[in-house]
Amino acid sequence: MRVRPPKNWQPSSDCQYALDRVGRGAALIENLSICLLGGIQPEPIRKIAGDTQDDGLLQRLFPIVLHPASQGTDAPAPPVAARYGDLIHALRNPAPIAGGGTFLQFDSDAQKVRRRLEAEHLRMQSTETISRKLASHIGKYDGLFVRLCIVWHCVENAQATQVPQHITAATAERVAAFLHGFLLRHAFAFYAGVLGLSEDHDRLSAIAGHILARRLERITNRDVQRGDKAMRSLRDQDIQPLLQQLAAMGWLERIDGPRPSSAPHWIVNPAVHSRFSARAKAERERRDEARRVLASLTGDA
Structure with a gap:
């Protein structure tokens, strides 16, 4: 698509690019530039970032990281839209x-x-x-x-x-x-x-949400496995690296068990609950709504 430039616009030699192709011949691109604007979900962009060459x-x-989608409203465009045009x-x-x-x-x-x-x-x-x-x-x-x-x-x-x-x-x-x-x-x-969290992102988010929703002051492997379905299939060897990552981010502090063979437990940083109080409320509401939807589908409502 060719966009007509402003009346006073003159191409700069810095933007020019000579194109020479055997099948299509030679051409001069006066203004070589491109703008990208679009939306994509977190999982696809993580895969793209992991699979493509880091060029x-x-x-x-x-x-721009958006908030989760909410219910829309059928309302006229505000006056600022016309001013923007x-x-x-x-x-x-x-x-x-x-x-x-x-x-x-x-x-x-x-x-x-x-x-x-x-x-x-x-x-x-x-x-x-x-x-x-x-x-x-x-x-x-x-x-x-x-x-x-x-x-x-x-x-x-x-x-x-x-x-x-x-x-x-x-x-x-x-x-x-x-x-x-x-x-x-x-x-x-x-x-x-x-x-940054790559393939562990969903599991870490699930554990963090579980901590906030349940207002946990400590957490063990069993607590993790009692969480939502994304966490129930995790084994002990899967859980420990995830809790270590949360500890590195300041969420948890490791407490070793009484014996070398004992699994450690983790103390939750109290600041987490105060700092993410709004997130904790939203997480509890999300889980309550999920339970209500499931109950209605199974006839238990």
């Missing part, structure tokens, strides 16, 4: 840069914001607890910050007759807050939660 494509995507049309036909300039640049204070973020990104990438994939993703943030600043700057001046040449520190700070306060939090949730 950096995944790290160039910016994941008008904004997109305005951005496709941008005003010229003030003073006849051909590029945008940061002012001196905005440069300080950019340098501060660059230092923070380098520090985060070198932190041992951050996975290699997440570190690679954070490595894209310096370039993303600049591109988002251009977008924010153009949005803020979408109705102006001329776009100021300098991006201000106020705009840079707004972008920094969006980058670290929104995108980075979703990236942590994606790489540590969705990808």
